[in-house]
Amino acid sequence: MAAPAPRTDTAPALERDDLNPNVLRAQYAVRGPLVDRAQALEAQGRKIVYCNIGNPQALGQKPITFLRQLLALLEHPALLDEPDAARRFPADVLARARDVLRRHPPGTGAYSQSAGLAFVREAVAKFVERRDGIPADPRRVILTDGASRGIQMVLLALLRSSATGYLCPVPQYPLYSATIALIGGRRVDYALDERRGWQLTEPELERAVAAARREGTEPAAIVVINPGNPTGAVLSPETIAMVVRFAARHRLAILADEVYQENVYAPGKRFVSFARTLHDLSEERVPLFSFHSVSKGYLGECGHRGGYLEHRNVPDDVAQELVKLQSISLCSGLPGQLAVHAMVAPPKPGDESHATWAAEREAILGALREKAEILGRAMRGIPGLHCDTPEGAMYAFVRIELPDTPGVADAERDTAYCLALLEETGVCVVPGSGFGQEPGTLHFRTTFLPPKEQIEDFARRLGEFHRRYVAALGRAGA
Ligand SMILES: Cc1ncc(COP(=O)(O)O)c(C=O)c1O
Numbered sequence: 001m002a003a004p005a006p007r008t009d010t011a012p013a014l015e016r017d018d019l020n021p022n023v024l025r026a027q028y029a030v031r032g033p034l035v036d037r038a039q040a041l042e043a044q045g046r047k048i049v050y051c052n053i054g055n056p057q058a059l060g061q062k063p064i065t066f067l068r069q070l071l072a073l074l075e076h077p078a079l080l081d082e083p084d085a086a087r088r089f090p091a092d093v094l095a096r097a098r099d100v101l102r103r104h105p106p107g108t109g110a111y112s113q114s115a116g117l118a119f120v121r122e123a124v125a126k127f128v129e130r131r132d133g134i135p136a137d138p139r140r141v142i143l144t145d146g147a148s149r150g151i152q153m154v155l156l157a158l159l160r161s162s163a164t165g166y167l168c169p170v171p172q173y174p175l176y177s178a179t180i181a182l183i184g185g186r187r188v189d190y191a192l193d194e195r196r197g198w199q200l201t202e203p204e205l206e207r208a209v210a211a212a213r214r215e216g217t218e219p220a221a222i223v224v225i226n227p228g229n230p231t232g233a234v235l236s237p238e239t240i241a242m243v244v245r246f247a248a249r250h251r252l253a254i255l256a257d258e259v260y261q262e263n264v265y266a267p268g269k270r271f272v273s274f275a276r277t278l279h280d281l282s283e284e285r286v287p288l289f290s291f292h293s294v295s296k297g298y299l300g301e302c303g304h305r306g307g308y309l310e311h312r313n314v315p316d317d318v319a320q321e322l323v324k325l326q327s328i329s330l331c332s333g334l335p336g337q338l339a340v341h342a343m344v345a346p347p348k349p350g351d352e353s354h355a356t357w358a359a360e361r362e363a364i365l366g367a368l369r370e371k372a373e374i375l376g377r378a379m380r381g382i383p384g385l386h387c388d389t390p391e392g393a394m395y396a397f398v399r400i401e402l403p404d405t406p407g408v409a410d411a412e413r414d415t416a417y418c419l420a421l422l423e424e425t426g427v428c429v430v431p432g433s434g435f436g437q438e439p440g441t442l443h444f445r446t447t448f449l450p451p452k453e454q455i456e457d458f459a460r461r462l463g464e465f466h467r468r469y470v471a472a473l474g475r476a477g478a
Contacts, residue, residue, distance in 0.1 A: 116143025232390025
């Protein structure tokens with residue numbers, strides 16, 4: 001290999017090639033070149049509909065009043081002493097804010113313990129107990145800046161060497177591929193079965209783990225996203241139990257990404273947690289890390305960066321190392337921690353704010369259910385596009401049929417399609433190659449977060465666009 005050219009005195013002291021090669025390798029598709037182009041078009045005055053990212057409030061979803069009133073009081077406690085406080089805020093919100101400030105007198109401007117405020121971790125444990133009907137231990141909860149930071153922390157903690165492998169679904173949410181690249185681990189892909197509603201199958205998991213071991217990879221963990229991003233699929237209880245048994249057989253930890261647990265729409269489907277399944281199977285060997293977030297569900301509070309991880313079957317000295325990792329960044333953001341508190345301990349029936357909270361929650365989840373159906377129906381009506389109605393989450397992963405263009409890579413083909421779609425319709429979606437897809441297939445991921453009328457309009461324009469695009473490719477190939 002040729003030696004790098006010597007630096008001249010005028011060259012910048014830091015060039016791209018000086019960076020950590022893992023940083024250069026990491027890719028994050030949902031904010032990639034398509035979004036750059038969308039922003040450039042927007043700067044020229046084009047109206048862009050951002051369907052590339054699950055960011056509900058950026059697409060018009062209103063915050064839940066209870067959460068924002070509570071945070072307003074906690075950020076500015078002087079409001080509590082204003083003469084008209086009782087008129088401006090519901091009694092339960094005022095009482096909650098006073099209670100929080102009694103438990104953490106310095107308020108949002110002070111660090112908390114590294115693992116997060118003790119009373120919030122207790123509320124998380126009670127939430128898990130209510131949700132699953134199983135015991136939960138607040139000492140096994142860490143509050144994190146969104147689910148992302150918890151996931152990154154666990155992936156990092158499990159990395160024993162550059163041969164450490166993590167089983168990840170294909171398609172997957174790129175936080176996983178990017179973080180594994182950043183920390184210098186290995187991704188071990190297992191394919192979700194598109195023909196069977198993107199379910200996860202045991203033979204495929206066995207194939208993936210055997211292939212990894214053959215090439216010297218040492219699998220440490222399996223990542224499962226349920227409900228799925230980008231697939232929108234909801235896993236059956238049997239599949240979850242199968243994954244737990246598989247993990248036990250191969251001595252793997254489970255990272256259960258359950259940030260979309262409130263987002264289940266398909267009739268007859270329900271969210272079943274890995275924690276509950278572990279409990280039902282009396283499984284005490286498999287380490288489980290479950291993640292949840294205020295960013296999704298009905299809150300959509302992505303900007304507040306609140307989340308938590310709950311672990312089970314993890315020895316105390318390992319748990320302490322996780323807290324140490326968290327302590328290196330001191331603690332997660334306090335407004336995010338308090339948003340988690342509002343998520344896991346919402347108003348109770350009888351509280352003054354309960355009716356509004358319940359109505360807002362139902363309106364948001366009901367609208368998402370309706371929009372999932374509208375999108376699924378519309379996609380099925382477009383010849384050359386394939387997609388079932390999403391069962392959950394906030395996305396559809398749509399398969400695109402295009403005429404063959406020999407010699408052109410899949411990633412180039414789906415990116416070209418999405419760019420052309422953006423230029424023609426102003427809708428920004430993400431190419432399937434950013435999530436991984438079966439070779440020879442092409443997809444894009446879209447959210448169904450925009451208002452209903454925009455989704456209907458998008459589907460109509462997408463149909464026309466697809467016909468024109470296919471015809472143009474046909475002419476080019478003729
Ligand atoms: C599957 C999945 N996991 C984790 C996250 C990260 O969420 P947070 O905002 O809590 O970091 C997302 C965000 O879109 C996601 O889709």
